[in-house]
Amino acid sequence: MGMILTVGDAAFSYDGTRTIFEGVSFSVDRGECLCILGPNGTGKSTLIKCLINVLPLDAGTIELDGREITSLSRTEVARQIAYVPQAHQIVFPFDVIDFVLMGRAPHLSLFASPGRADRKVAEEALVTVGIDHLAHRPVSEISGGELQLALIARALAQQPAVMVLDEPTSHLDFGNQVRVLRLIERLAKEGIAVVMTSHFPDHSFIIPQHVAIMKDGGFIAVGPAEEVLTPGHLGTAYGIDVTITYVEEAGRMVCIPSVCRTP
Template sequence: MSREPLLRVEDLAFGYGARIVGSGVGFALSAGEVLCLLGPNGCGKTTLFKTVLGLLPMKAGRVLVEGESVARWPRARLARSIAYVPQAHAALFPFTVRDVVLMGRASRLKPFASPGRADHAAAEAALAALGIAHLAERVYTEVSGGERQLALIARALAGEPRLLVMDEPTASLDFGNQARVLGQIRRLAERGLGVILSTHDPGHAFLCADRVALLRDGRLAGLGPPSDTITPESLERLYGVEVAVVPVPGHGRSVCTPVLA
């Protein structure tokens, strides 16, 4: 008997108000798997994520977690199952990194309750898992962009979700911090989490993803392993520019670069 995927999206239509941004989108995500979503600006990636997270109502189709439709789930239950990691940002208040990570326990608390021993233990475990325990007492607004991004991932992890949805987690990061964040994403999947992330760099999929979904004009234009899905032809159709996909000898991976006229 096959095991039900952690997440299944079936024939999903999504949008804002009366406007349909995308339709007919379907994919599944298993425990321990990373799915990378690629597509140009305005193709519907963020709207799709917000719909899966329950922040926008579905226009059609279904979102299922372990075989159960989430349509009638309370917000708190959905937040305990699917955690969201936004792009790194500078908070307005000088919280410590530990405080930011502890906020990830909000979905586990009763109304007006304060974090208890188990919540603090979960936050400490998340800090350690992301390798940033030494930053716990630092002010979140004063650490680097890469460290803030790792703190946001730790915040999501502290809530003990089964799934992570990550909206361009490497945006605005330098080359080294991009590599560190992608490495942590791969390690989270190895711990059994399901991860879906978006990025503007197709090469990132070769570094951390098991499968790739190509989104164009709100519809899936491809779905499969990176080596099969990310090709010069598919990227040119997706982005409208000529792209070279160059294998890296000895690594079983490739890098992608535009071909300038």
């Protein structure tokens, strides 16, 4: 089976002189999840914007289902790639169902309104993420965790082949972090290719698939979580000593940071 999303030797700079990232290569197939880790300012969010064709690469390629992404219209990209931004303050009090229904926009003509079939897709997306009971609540009045689930539901309403999430657990409490991660894992198992960024290495043990570690605008390692998440790789990325150990009560490996190194 061909990879649904393939990135080859990608590079980007905002001003043509200071490189944000370069030499980035990876691929993701349907049903796979890639978690991109790395410290602040290393280029993760900029890479995400390139993946959804908001920013053009300076060099390299991004292929979506075998086609160069720059050859596709924004609508064609949106029909295959759904983007979930970091949760943010919603000002307008749309009902949650109407907020999710916005995800149907790539499937509608310019002046068309969502129909009964589109509403059914949105309702099913709410059921999938477990917040259908909030359908008629103003999206501006729900909690941060509920808003993150609504954002994922909106992305699901696009019926994408690929879902790209920028720090989907940012600002969430401990319980909601795990709920969102388990939902992402389930969506991948149902056949969606997932690319997500995170500041927390443990997230890659909760969703145990593939990991890339980004540092200074490039990948220092990419591959299966058990091979990439090593004390050496994490120490290089974050500048601290890290212990990785199996916790029987949790049933998985965990990352434990130690004292920061002396400069």
